[in-house]
Amino acid sequence: GMTVKRKKLAGKLHGSDFFPFVLFTRMPAKQQTSLTSFFSGGKRKVSSVSRSPSPAAKRSKVETKTEITTIMATEEVEIVETITETKMEETVEVTPVSTDSEQSSVPQSKCLVKELEWRTKNLPEFQKTEAAMELSEFSQQQSTQQALRYKNTKFDPVEEATWQPGEPVPYLAVSRVMNAIDNTTKRLEIIELFSQFIRTVIVTTPSDLLKVIYLCTNQLAPSYKGIELGIGESILMKAIAESTQTSLKGIKSLYHKKGDLGTVARECRSAQRTMFKPKALSVQKVFDAFYEIALMKGHSSTSRKVDKIKGLLVCCQEYESTYIIRSLGGKLRIGLAGQSVLIAIAHAFMLTPPRPLSVPCEEGQHPLVLKLRAERKLSESELQTHLLRAESIVKQVFYQLPSFELMIPQLLAGNLLSLEEVCPMTPGIPLKPMLAHPTKGISEVLQRFENMTFTCEYKYDGERAQIHRLEDGSIKIYSRNAEDNTEKYPDLIELMPQIIQDATKTFVIDCEAVAFDTETKKILPFQVLSTRSKKAVQKEDIKVQVCLYAFDLIYLNGESLLKAPFSERRKALYSAFAEEEGKFTFATHAEMTDTEEIEAFLNKSIEDLCEGLMVKTLEVDASYEPSKRSHNWLKLKKDYLDDVGDSLDLVIIGGYKGRGKRTGVYGGFLLACYDAENDEYQSICKIGTGFSDANLAEFAEYFKSRELLEVPTYYRIPETGLPDVWFSPDRVVEVKAADLSISPNHKAGMGLVDPNKGISLRFPRYLGTREDKKPEDATDASQVATMYRAQANKQSDILPHDDL
């Protein structure tokens, strides 16, 4: 049974479900004044669960919305809090919709009818309905792994929505959720906030759900559709400057101070408010605006984009501008990304199941969602089991069909439990490729794979190529990030028929495309591969030949092999395809368990111009695990090993102001080697990884007294990407790199290996500070050149030179 008590709130409340902002619409004005801290941007949150709003409060829903901005300005006072308490033998009421008399208050409006029509239109063929949501199907096995969630689940998505059922979802609501999520680092809390928001969309305006998901994952479409905003920091700053009548310089300096353009946009705006409130933004409007921006091309497209952004900015209230700008900048950085979104979706659809169309809507029921569990009481462990089950289904499905466009309509059709069948793996939809965990040595590999059979493969230095053959026989090639690279590789498309065996029809293979010198029959460096054209390539124009190294088979003749162990997948790969020398080869591999043997194989891989080894189990934990979810593969590279690989001692000559979580400290530095010949410092690379937070704080303090007003004449500095602040040469840091490269930008060793170009580092990272070294003791330009030559010798001097 449930009891409701009135309590005084004395600080932060944990564990209750809430939408703080929603409360404004439902609490008497006197109490609303207490909720300032939420909107004032402070960390502290005040939460509340309010169960039985008075009819008067309910009716005033729309009117009270307008009061929010005034509330922001008031002081925080004591709050009277209504919370829900449950007894020891706790049961959790999972209510997809209101169960009491308020139920009938759900407007059966024209808007909702439209939602239903939308659903009919957008829902593919319908399977498994009636019993689909019967919870008793679940096993009652308990999980001990994760903490219980949704403890006092008395969340009513109909009540909590700040907009009416069937109305467009306001972008304001989305931005408020983003802000709430932004203000916590707790993942469970993030997931809960987002899943509850999804629930409100499911019961009100499900036709907006896909767009909500896209906005919150910062996508416009699946990446293989190649729809890009073409907006970056520069254009954003221009738009912010113009819309706030601030100089570009002013915006830049604010950006340095705040570390976030979104914040800059919001603060500039509030400084000069317009008299008239433009029409509020909706999810639909914002999404459409983003989409239009992405489609703008050709002459004056940039200024049209700027205008569009300005148009959005004038309509913004509260935190909307922050998240619009962050979205356009490509990084939401609120702590919610792919994995958490999937979990939130799963929980939302488990707790608020849409009513399948085949299930008639009975009198007094909500037209969009099932009332199935209205009377049903679940114990917390039961609830937990259901949530985990949903989580596992949604994740599994997204791994085999990573498309919200296809998954969301099925979920809205009430197909959560049959999702795996209605969303099968489909050639033509790229999977997130399986990734590998870096290991620091053979001993770590052996330790991780103790008592398991494993195989070692060459790790090729090229570009991931996931090649699909669709039902219609066409071939598609996708990149590591699911971009469509088909038109980049007409040569590979042409090659395919030669290597596909007769019995092989549809498939998905995992390969590395590597630049290849057909004369010497040797692998070429990544830098050569990257010079290939990307768009509308004609076979005759190809200058860099490519060899495919295939290493996995994920789908064959209509069947997913995701769950098959690697031993089987590889066997199937070998029989489904035929090698073609210099064009299509299976990745070199060997099975061994002995440390010395592995070391020898690692060395051999380097001699054969590879990056190192991939180590994969053959039987146990040997399924194909897409995405970053599980790094069951291991990678072993020479530069991971201590005391192996190129390590340099370099001088810090400049700093870059940090952004995001590095606001207020330097986020990166410009490094130089010392050139004794000319007694000057030559830029070699920037560095921004390898620092702990403590390191960065110490660096910021250290360089406070070493800032220079101008660039010293004895600095040879890069063409682009100049530091925000110059430093006197003083601190020497130890840096590790995977490779050295001829640089179009940096100046180290200029004239020593290339007349006009310097040398830079590939994958530089900070190892530590060399307190013992003076800047003149840093790695010398000639040493850098020597290191480059040593590496180039191994590659038999392959890099192209300018014809000068």
Added chain:
DNA sequence: TGTGGCTGCCC
């Protein structure tokens, strides 16, 4: 028409 800056995407 050539060049440089910006963006997205490879690693």
Added chain:
DNA sequence: ATTCTGC
């Protein structure tokens, strides 16, 4: 790509 950090 590499790396660090809160959970």
Added chain:
DNA sequence: GCAGAATGGGCAGCCACA
């Protein structure tokens, strides 16, 4: 150990502008 967010070099492609 996961998930997310900091940050690297360097290429093609596109657009603004001289």
